[in-house]
Amino acid sequence: MTTDNAAPSYILRYFPVAALAETSRLLLTAAKADWKEENPEWPAEKPNQPFGRLPVLIEKGAEDDGSDFVLSESATIERYLARTFGFIPTDLKQAARQEQFRDQHIDIITAFFVSLKSSEAAREEMLENFNEMLDKIIELQTNLVRNNARSNYLFGSSLSYADMVTYAFYRLLFMYAVTHQAAIGPHVASKLTPEIKTFLGNMDAEPMFEKHLSSSGCLAPYLATK
Numbered sequence: 001m002t003t004d005n006a007a008p009s010y011i012l013r014y015f016p017v018a019a020l021a022e023t024s025r026l027l028l029t030a031a032k033a034d035w036k037e038e039n040p041e042w043p044a045e046k047p048n049q050p051f052g053r054l055p056v057l058i059e060k061g062a063e064d065d066g067s068d069f070v071l072s073e074s075a076t077i078e079r080y081l082a083r084t085f086g087f088i089p090t091d092l093k094q095a096a097r098q099e100q101f102r103d104q105h106i107d108i109i110t111a112f113f114v115s116l117k118s119s120e121a122a123r124e125e126m127l128e129n130f131n132e133m134l135d136k137i138i139e140l141q142t143n144l145v146r147n148n149a150r151s152n153y154l155f156g157s158s159l160s161y162a163d164m165v166t167y168a169f170y171r172l173l174f175m176y177a178v179t180h181q182a183a184i185g186p187h188v189a190s191k192l193t194p195e196i197k198t199f200l201g202n203m204d205a206e207p208m209f210e211k212h213l214s215s216s217g218c219l220a221p222y223l224a225t226k
């Protein structure tokens with residue numbers, strides 16, 4: 001992040017929660033980009049956002065005519081940053097293999113939210129949906145860790161988009177234990193395999209995230225849950 005007085009190259013506008021901006025925060029932090037976060041007054045600032053929602057990324061003076069490049073949609077912002085800073089392979093298939101995880105995460109998170117809002121009769125089915133997808137992704141991520149056991153990462157030998165997206169996903173699920181439903185914390189923790197716990201512990205200790213995690217906290221307390 002930039003110091004208060006310097007003009008940053010990137011501004012990330014969002015609310016002061018992990019949710020849809022966390023992967024972008026991790027990407028900007030890992031890249032040591034010159035960036036700062038803005039938490040706009042809401043809903044006063046809603047009409048001033050391109051799609052009326054957040055997150056929004058602003059890259060100062062990045063358009064050909066010198067104006068700011070303004071981007072909406074969290075997944076689009078992430079992929080733009082991941083490509084800008086070289087955290088995603090240039091090979092299309094290898095990149096897509098990473099990107100599919102992000103889209104699955106959103107389905108899982110959506111299923112959780114739908115379950116919260118469902119009538120009692122529908123809730124069970126929604127939770128089943130959530131658990132089925134969560135179990136599947138944990139199985140896939142566990143296999144990635146196993147198959148790449150010589151490194152701390154899901155793919156290859158260095159930190160990539162998939163690592164950040166996955167770490168942000170669990171940060172978000174555990175955050176929901178604080179903001180939405182206490183039971184989801186122990187529930188998710190009880191499903192984590194030793195491989196996923198090791199992976200998340202490694203992400204907690206990742207030097208590239210030190211600055212961000214020193215203010216926002218790591219996952220260690222949740223990983224200790226039996």
Ligand SMILES: N[C@@H](CCC(=O)N[C@@H](CS)C(=O)NCC(=O)O)C(=O)O
Nearest residue numbers: 019020046052053054055073074075
């Ligand atoms: N598909 C969009 C969803 C954006 C979105 O729903 N943002 C919410 C916060 S998580 C928002 O801005 N809510 C305030 C509002 O709609 O007024 C994305 O992934 O960026």
